[in-house]
Amino acid sequence: TQLLEQSPQFLSIQEGENLTVYCNSSSVFSSLQWYRQEPGEGPVLLVTVVTGGEVKKLKRLTFQFGDARKDSSLHITAAQPGDTGLYLCAGAEATDSWGKLQFGAGTQVVVTP
Amino acid sequence: DAGVIQSPRHEVTEMGQEVTLRCKPISGHNSLFWYRQTMMRGLELLIYFNNNVPIDDSGMPEDRFSAKMPNASFSTLKIQPSEPRDSAVYFCASSIYNEQFFGPGTRLTVL
Secondary structure (H helix, E strand, O other), rough: OOOOOOEEEEEEEEEOOOEEEEOOOOOOOOEEEEEOOOOOOOOOOEEEEEOOOOOEEEEEEEEEEEOOEEEEEEEEOOOHHHHOOOEEEEEEEEEOOOOOOOEEEOEEEEEEO | OOOOEOOOOEEEEOOOOEEEEEEOOOOOOOOOOOEEEEOOOEEEEEEEEEEEEEEOOOOOOOOOOOEEEEEEOOEEEOOOOOOHHOOOOEEEEEEEEEEEOOOOOOOEEEO
16 A cells, blocks of 8 residues: 555646646655656656645746645646656655655656657 | 666576675765565665664565665665566665665566
8 A cells, every 4th residue: 555645647648738746645744755757767856845835846847745744746837748757756754764755656647749 | 976876777687596786875875775666566665774774674575685785885685586576677775864866776687
């Protein structure tokens, strides 16, 4: 059972469209991170959110941490083919002090030209 | 900074053989994590170290798997004997605070 549930599992859109990926849990996290993984490579850290209600923007990507620090969303505006990849959310539980992360199963995003 | 270095990048071996995967973490990072990724199970945490000491190995699937971190700049994950169901991509990640940085992975195929 995944501690972090991501939805949808798969998303295929046309270039220029917007998309939102969700990450939900019943646990409270001290921080939550989003990674993007491309084929044949390891996950790459995109952003870390720490404060409940926090919103961070990275160019066309907007990340939001829920007020209760149990959920998060990633919104991409005007998606481009270069946004294609597996998006993973990962949470650090408040009770863990070693840097251990709980990963979601990921959302595979495909952006076609 | 060279990032996390893993070797080999690809390994093909026969069932029953010993496999050793290697990882060099980012200098200054105090935690190191070994993960396994498959289509069916996603990214699974196998074991992690803090300051070279194993903290939690509950994700190691069987006694056939073992990991060591003899110093701050090197870790190994060994599978002995290997089985076809061990085929997967194995990632090493190092971290400081709660941000993990992943290596490129080792794709293991056990025939």
